[in-house]
Amino acid sequence: MNKFLLLFLCVCLVGCSSTPTMMEEKEQVQMKSRDLQIVALGDSLTEGVGDEEGGYVAFIEQYLENRDDVNKVFVHNFGKRGLRSTQLADVMINNESVIQQADLIFITIGGNDMMKVVRSHFLSLTYDLFVKEQQAFASRLDEQLQLLRHMNQDAYIVLIGLYNPFSSAFPNIPEMDEVIHMWNEGSKEVISRYDRTLFVPIADLFEGRDDVLYDDQFHPNNLGYEQMAKRIYEYLQKHREWIGE
Incomplete structure (x- = not known):
């Protein structure tokens, strides 16, 4: 066989075989894409008080919908x-x-x-009062997580920590960062x-930063919620079992 003809046939075969591979990869991405059911539970931070655009939950929804492996995000916010x-x-x-249908649960x-501790003991606050209440809180949190797992064994549960909005409002509690x-x-x-x-x-996102707080100097503003959402999504990216990986 003419060597030029042989070379031409080899190029054609390589070209033909690569096209279906690219199509298969595209199909695999489409097959992996799925809907996500999100449940958000908790207090005013989950409700988004201080931000007319929906707080951290709205930002998380945007981040997830921009993923190639996510089709549509459905949010149920009970904050x-x-x-x-x-x-x-x-x-x-x-x-x-x-909750039984949730893939991701934020709290x-x-x-x-x-x-409640601050208001009940404003003139006589001590570190021990917060320790006692934290222990009771931890016990309740454990019971609530058990309840969540009873309702949904597979959902990925994300608990978001506290920040200190008290430094300017309650300067008479210098140990609040420790609390x-x-x-x-x-x-x-x-x-x-x-x-x-x-x-x-x-x-740490709120330490010494008035620019991330709402006018009440307690709740986050839009920028504060955006910073929260970025941190949450950053952690989700490091723990990808929530998406089935």
Whole structure:
């Protein structure tokens, strides 16, 4: 056979074989794409108070919908301003049918439990009061995680830590940073007992930064929620079992 003809046939064969491979890869990406059901539980941070655009949950929705392996994101936000951990179980029970279908569950809780301590003992605050309440909070959190796992064994649960908005509002509590750290470490330890869970710290995002707080100097503003969402998504990227990898 003429060597030029042989070379031509080899090039054709290579070209023909590469085209279906590219198509197969595209089809594989399409097959991997799936819908995600998101449930958001907790307090005013989950509700998005301080941001008319929906807070960190709205940003997370955008980040996930921009992924090639995600088709559509459906969000069910049950965040409620002022919610304490003693009320969280009722929210779960009232929305059990939605939680059963969730792929990702985000939780912010604990800030109002701390505020209850501040309001109840404003003139006589001590570190021990916060320790006692944190221990009770940790016990309730453990029970609530058990309830979530009973409702949904497979959902990936993300617990978002607390930050310190008290430094300007309550300058008479100099140990508040230590309290926040203690509270977060306790929550991190509780959630680590469960599979397919993640604790995301955010305290450092708000340290010494008034530009990320709303006018009330307590809740995040749009920029603050965006920073939270970026941190959450960054942690999700490091723990990709939530997407089935």
